[in-house]
Amino acid sequence: MEVNDIYPEIYSMRNLILAWQKARKGKTKKDYVIEFEKNLAYNLRLLHHELKYFYYKPKPLVIFILRDPKIRKISKSNFRDRIVHHALVRVIEPIFDKTFIYDSCANRKGKGSMFALKRFELFKRKATNNLKKEAYCLKADIKHYFQEVNHEILINLIKRRIKDNRVIWLIEKILANSVSENPKGRQKEEPLTASSNLSQIKGMPLGNLTSQFFANVYLSEFDYFAKHKLMVRYYIRYVDDFVILHLSKEQLEIWRDKIDVFLGDRLMLELHPNKTKITSLSHGIDFVGFRNFYYHRLLRKRNIKDMERKINKFADREISNDKIADVFQGWNAYSKWADSYKLRKEMSKLINIHSLPI
Numbered sequence: 001m002e003v004n005d006i007y008p009e010i011y012s013m014r015n016l017i018l019a020w021q022k023a024r025k026g027k028t029k030k031d032y033v034i035e036f037e038k039n040l041a042y043n044l045r046l047l048h049h050e051l052k053y054f055y056y057k058p059k060p061l062v063i064f065i066l067r068d069p070k071i072r073k074i075s076k077s078n079f080r081d082r083i084v085h086h087a088l089v090r091v092i093e094p095i096f097d098k099t100f101i102y103d104s105c106a107n108r109k110g111k112g113s114m115f116a117l118k119r120f121e122l123f124k125r126k127a128t129n130n131l132k133k134e135a136y137c138l139k140a141d142i143k144h145y146f147q148e149v150n151h152e153i154l155i156n157l158i159k160r161r162i163k164d165n166r167v168i169w170l171i172e173k174i175l176a177n178s179v180s181e182n183p184k185g186r187q188k189e190e191p192l193t194a195s196s197n198l199s200q201i202k203g204m205p206l207g208n209l210t211s212q213f214f215a216n217v218y219l220s221e222f223d224y225f226a227k228h229k230l231m232v233r234y235y236i237r238y239v240d241d242f243v244i245l246h247l248s249k250e251q252l253e254i255w256r257d258k259i260d261v262f263l264g265d266r267l268m269l270e271l272h273p274n275k276t277k278i279t280s281l282s283h284g285i286d287f288v289g290f291r292n293f294y295y296h297r298l299l300r301k302r303n304i305k306d307m308e309r310k311i312n313k314f315a316d317r318e319i320s321n322d323k324i325a326d327v328f329q330g331w332n333a334y335s336k337w338a339d340s341y342k343l344r345k346e347m348s349k350l351i352n353i354h355s356l357p358i
Contacts, residue, residue: 075205
C-alpha cells in the first residue's frame with residue numbers, strides 16, 4: 001500500500017479491533033470501557049462508518065489537574081476517541097519511526113527512559129575518554145512544549161510523508177479538538193481539505209497518545225539539525241528534554257545559541273531559560289528522573305518525595321494494600337537503576353510498619 005492511499009487501513013474493522021484492544025489494556029474495569037463494550041460490535045461498526053464517510057467528530061476533552069507534585073493540566077479523551085487515536089498511530093507510526101534518529105528515546109517501541117539512561121552512560125564514558133577527562137553537559141528543555149506546538153508546522157511536517165488528504169483530515173480533526181478552549185482554534189469544518197488558517201493555532205493536550213507521537217514528529221526536525229547540521233555526536237532527546245555532552249564548555253555555549261535560533265525560526269519554540277544549563281558532569285545532571293554523576297547515580301528528590309507521599313496515604317488508609325504493593329513494586333524496579341539499596345530498604349520497612357494492625 002502506498003503512503004498516498006493508507007486511509008482505508010485506518011478505518012478497517014481489523015485495525016479498529018486491534019486499536020480497541022490497545023485502548024482497553026489495563027482499563028478493563030473502568031466504567032467507560034464496560035459501557036462501550038456492552039454493545040461492542042455496534043460501537044466499533046459505528047466508528048468504522050463515521051471514519052469511512054467522514055462524519056467522525058471527537059467528543060470534548062475532559063480536563064483535570066494533576067499534582068505529582070508538579071501541577072499539570074491533563075486532557076482526557078473519550079474512550080471511543082482513544083480507539084481512533086490508536087487506529088491512526090498503528091498505521092502511520094511505522095512510516096515515521098524509521099525516519100527518527102536512534103537517540104530519540106521517548107514513546108518508541110524498544111526504547112524509553114531506561115534506554116535513554118543507558119545511552120547517557122555510554123556517551124558520558126565516550127565524552128570523558130572513559131572518565132579520564134572532565135566534560136560538560138548542555139541540559140535543556142523546551143518552554144511549554146506541548147502548549148506551543150504550531151499546527152501549521154506540524155501538518156506540513158506530516159505531509160512530507162503522508163500524501164493521503166483523508167489522513168490529514170483526520171489528524172486535523174484530532175488537533176482541532178485539542179484547542180477547543182481557544183476561540184481561534186475552532187475552524188470551519190470542511191471534509192477532505194486542509195484547514196485554511198492553521199498558522200496561529202497551537203497546542204496539543206497532555207495525555208493523548210497522538211500528542212506523544214506528534215511530539216516526536218515535530219522535534220524530529222530539531223534532531224536532524226543537531227545531529228547533521230551541528231554535527232553533535234553525543235545528543236539524546238526524551239520528549240522535550242535533551243542533553244548534549246562535550247569536552248568544551250565553550251562549544252556547548254555556541255551550540256546552545258544556534259539551537260535557540262533554530263527552534264525559534266523553524267519551529268516557533270524556545271529553550272526554557274530556567275531549565276537550560278551547561279554543567280560539569282561532576283556536579284550531576286538531572287535526566288530521565290535521575291541525578292547522573294561521574295561514578296554514581298541517584299534518584300531525584302522529587303521521585304523520593306512522591307513515594308513518601310504515597311506511603312503516607314497508605315498509612316492513612318487512603319491507599320489499599322494491593323495498590324501500595326503495585327506502586328512500590330514499580331518504584332522499586334525503577335529505583336534499582338540508581339545507587340539506592342539503603343533507600344529501598346527504608347521504604348520497604350515503612351510500608352511493612354504501616355501494614356501492621358493497630
